[in-house]
Amino acid sequence: MTGQAAVSFHQRIYGDIERRVLNGELRPGDRIPSEHELMAVYGCSRMTVSKALTALAAAGMIERRRRAGSFVARPRIERTVMEIQDFAVEAARAGQSYAYRLLARRIERLAEAEGSAFPVPAGTEVLRLDGLHQIDGVVMALERRSVMLDAVPHARETDFTTTAPGRWLLQQVPWSDAVHVISADLADAATARLLGVDKGSALLVLDRETRQTALTITQVRLIHPAALYRFVGHFNPGNG
Amino acid sequence: MTGQAAVSFHQRIYGDIERRVLNGELRPGDRIPSEHELMAVYGCSRMTVSKALTALAAAGMIERRRRAGSFVARPRIERTVMEIQDFAVEAARAGQSYAYRLLARRIERLAEAEGSAFPVPAGTEVLRLDGLHQIDGVVMALERRSVMLDAVPHARETDFTTTAPGRWLLQQVPWSDAVHVISADLADAATARLLGVDKGSALLVLDRETRQTALTITQVRLIHPAALYRFVGHFNPGNG
DNA sequence: TAGTGGTCTAGACCACGGG
DNA sequence: CCGTGGTCTAGACCACTAT
Structure with missing residues (x-):
């Protein structure tokens, strides 16, 4: 009964659940079948199921609670890089007020690939959002964002006048991955x-x-006054 | 025989090995006892030992090879953040020349805690090293470094005139952890x-x-011309 | 209280690869 | 070859906690 189909049993279980989470079929907070249920589904021992789920938990993709079950975790990005850029959270933690102010909103259809460092397919309909993040009335960041409307159609009817699009997007499309580029520049007159x-x-x-x-x-491009903002990251061999 | 001393058996094994690696008692490349040997040492089943070693491997602290055994891996920091700051590697990859030039070297004894963001115990003897990283003759970074001589006594007799201290330190003290702060500034005349x-x-x-x-x-403080340098990071929910 | 995960066992067979 | 890790089993007891 030892299935040996190029990948091991626990890898198969791991991969199945991972795929369903990345697909959006399973969303943060959703419950994953219990170990006993997965035993029946895959026809293997509980240890094998446990190995897969334990690895998923170690990877931060699910959270496990006794008696309650296993649940899809919030994306890790939200707990690492996002953490230092979630202005609302930072402000609340420090007992300060937070506000998002929309500056501009328009929909464009890309004729050419983006001129930025990231390639974007031409012809895509894009929602452009410019806004300011303020903490205690001080502008912490200017945000210039493009939302691909084919990927997130609901964004077309969403009101972003006071809601920062970042958190909204995280709820719409959980478990994405991201590339970050950090650079420095000088402020032009408008900025x-x-x-x-x-x-x-x-x-x-x-x-x-x-x-x-x-x-x-x-x-998204987040432009911070250097005097007010820095990025802090902790790295160690154990957890990156 | 089910040991239940607040921490589980596999956590105990995991912790013991982790500590020996972080202490420097076990260094990168060193062999870890085989599963059978650890079974005897800890008096537990092979599955339990395997769970600990598998977790250590998943965390990147050890590497496991059939027939050969388990070995302490190279620090993860060297494969993530360091990667984008190892000028020698970057230059070699692009077929360019790399050079490090020492500007200043002196030993100081700290009277007061450091004025920087990081607290440093007073009275510590510190080796100060200033140097330039050049790729194809262009200065990519000004490095201002402090090496704590009580932690790395060998640094006192080491020649850093052409050897960048970063890589040397990695070999001396593997498996450290680090805090990174990224900021932006304007160049003063000297810089x-x-x-x-x-x-x-x-x-x-x-x-x-x-x-x-x-x-x-x-x-260490690495000061880059913004026009020549940016930090790129890839994050996803699976591996950070 | 009952269901869930957490842990552990004492075996087993297999795949790999260094000696 | 044969020691090593990789995987898997069919149980077991315990800890926690939602109900």
Whole structure:
């Protein structure tokens, strides 16, 4: 009964669940079948099921609670890089007020591939959103975002005047992956005015492209006054 | 025989090996006792030993090879963040020449805690190293480093005139962990001259403090011309 | 209280690859 | 060849907690 189909049994179980989570079939908070149920489904021992689920938990894809069951976890990105850019959370933690203010909203159809570092298929309909993140009235970031409407059609009817699109998108398309590029620049006149800093002052810039299975969902550029913002990351051999 | 001493058996095995690796008692490339040997040492079943070793392998701390055994892996930091800052590797990959040039070397004894973001115990003897990283003759970074001599005494007699201290330190003290802070700044006159850029141009700055079990090993500030350098990171829910 | 995950056992067969 | 890791079993007892 020892299935040896190139991949092991626990890898098969791991992969099946991983795929369903990445597909969006299973969403954060959803319950995963119990070990006993998976035993029956796959026709293997509980140890084997346990090995797969334990590995999924170690990878941060699911969370396991006694008596309750196993559940799809929130995306890891939300707990790492997002953590330092979720202004609402940061503000709340420090007892400060947070506000998002929409500056501009328009829908464009891309004639050519994007001029940025990220390639975008031409002809895609894109929702452009510019906005400011403010903490206690101070502008922490200028956000320039593009949302691919074929990937996230609901964005067309969503009101972003006071809701930051970042968190909304995370709820729409969980378990994406992302490429981050961090760079520095000088403030031009227009950017300086929006951020409330001097022209020529230093800026810390984060570009992020979020994808789901090779489909681009959104691109965002977060432009921070260097005096107000830095990125902090902790790395160790054990957990990256 | 089911040991239940607050931590489980496989956690105990995992922790013991992890500690020996972080202590430096086990160094990269060293062989770890086989599963059968660990069974005897801990008096438990092979499955339990296997669970610990499998988890260590998943965490990237060890590598396992059939017939050969299990071995301490190279630090993960070297494969993630370090990767984008190892100028020698980057240059070699692009077929370009790399050079490190030492600018200044001195030994100081700290009277007060460091003025930087990182706290450093006073009274520590510190080796200060300033140097330039050049690729094809172009300065990619100005490095200002402090090496704690109590943590790395060999640094006192080491020649850093052409050897970049980063790689050397990695070999001396493997399996450290680190905190990174990325920020942006404007070039003052002195820095601009060293980097070969205009005064007031944008700089991308990386501060890193490397530790080993709460003991600071080194602090480094890498100052990059923003026009020449950016940090790229890939994140996904599976592996961070 | 009952269901869930957490842990552990004492075996077993297999695949791989270094000696 | 044969020691090593890779996988799997069919149980078992326990800890936790939602109900």
